[in-house]
Amino acid sequence: MTRLAMAIDLASCVGCAACSIACKMENEVPLGVHRLWIRNTTLGTFPNLTVEHRPEQCLHCEYPPCVPVCPTGCCFVRADGIVDIDVKKCIGCSACIAACPYDARFMLPQGYVSKCDFCKHRVDEGRVPACVETCPTLCRTFGDLDDPNSPVSIAIREAKRVDVLRPGLGTEPNLYYLNTPAAFGLAGQQGGTL
């Protein structure tokens, strides 16, 4: 069975936002809303300073809280694990926006919800998402978690540290952050310092 996932190596990410721009262009995301954004957090105190450039987007959770609350069934999980939206059924009730713990969903002016879908139109053609293709530091990897030889499986296996956002919520995200610059993990989750 296919289980698509993405990994972002934070030790390589320089926060250039090329992924964010590629996403905007590829998916024609309107102004004011974002499928993908970068959170830049300065950590530590001088002289022990570092910065975490953390791209954030829909995490395509294993147990997505947005899906069961959708009253029309327009939010669903594809066989390959992509959490998708059938816009023909969306009533714009925002229940899924309320349920998303990662602020990944937004309402389009056309009256339906949108978010990152791992560029499903590209994935269906056997290509990688636009953000992965465009990343100049190759910090993003994408592929099938159930395939031990896929780029994402290899990247996760070889990483010194693997984190996910808000693990306490039990959503089991399929977007992994590798090699966080701070020893305590992702900024804002542990409240620690360097």
Added chain:
Amino acid sequence: MTEFYGLPNSEHFWHWPTLIHFALVALAGGAVLVTAIASIKNHPKVRTYALITMVLIVLDLLTLWIESPSRFRFTHVWLFLAFTPTAPIWLGAWGLIISLGSSFFVWLNKGPKLLWNAGLVVGATLALVYPGLALALNINRPLWTPALLLLFPLTGMVTVLGLAHLFKQAWAARWLVAVSLASAVMGVVYLFALATGSAEARGAFDYFWSHDGALFSLGVAALLVAPLLIRRVPLLAGLVPLLGATLIRSLIVEAGQAQFFGF
């Protein structure tokens, strides 16, 4: 220090028309329960109650349609073509439709009364419970706690009992006093649970208290004074708890949309 390139989609997703919906669905859900009890007890005014219930439900559905960003895409039909019992909004939609149909036949005074009564009881339960359930399910938003599963049905009943008292229904007074006091206690329990909960809950309490604490206290006070007003100023005895309950609901819906993630 945190800066962004692009921004998380953390702005409020429900705006003032949604607050009107939460007020109207409270009135509608409560009215369905009153009609159900009146119909079961063969109350002489049951047809009037059924008519008022229908008006409130239609007003609520109209508000929902107006506030919907997809109002001209007519996708709402999927609410009734899909089977999604895990979704509170689906439960609420069916609750309101079942209530509307049952109220209509009670008003007509035709057909199997037992069936319409059952429809009203089921509809009232769904319509009263689903707003609180729709919020409480979101474990990522710390202000929307399981306490809302009780607080929202209670405040919903306060609004309709206040309305009934305004229209001089003799039976409403003692129920209004009891449910107002229960709602006030539940409001305090809600705050207390937040203030003594997890670190995230305490952070949410601090945010809520500093932004809306005065208004929330005003809402609770409005519920507490209902018993004092009942005999002295009957008009205010209906209006004050109705407004207090609506205020409490609106504040929780409005402020609870913040999830305090990473800021």
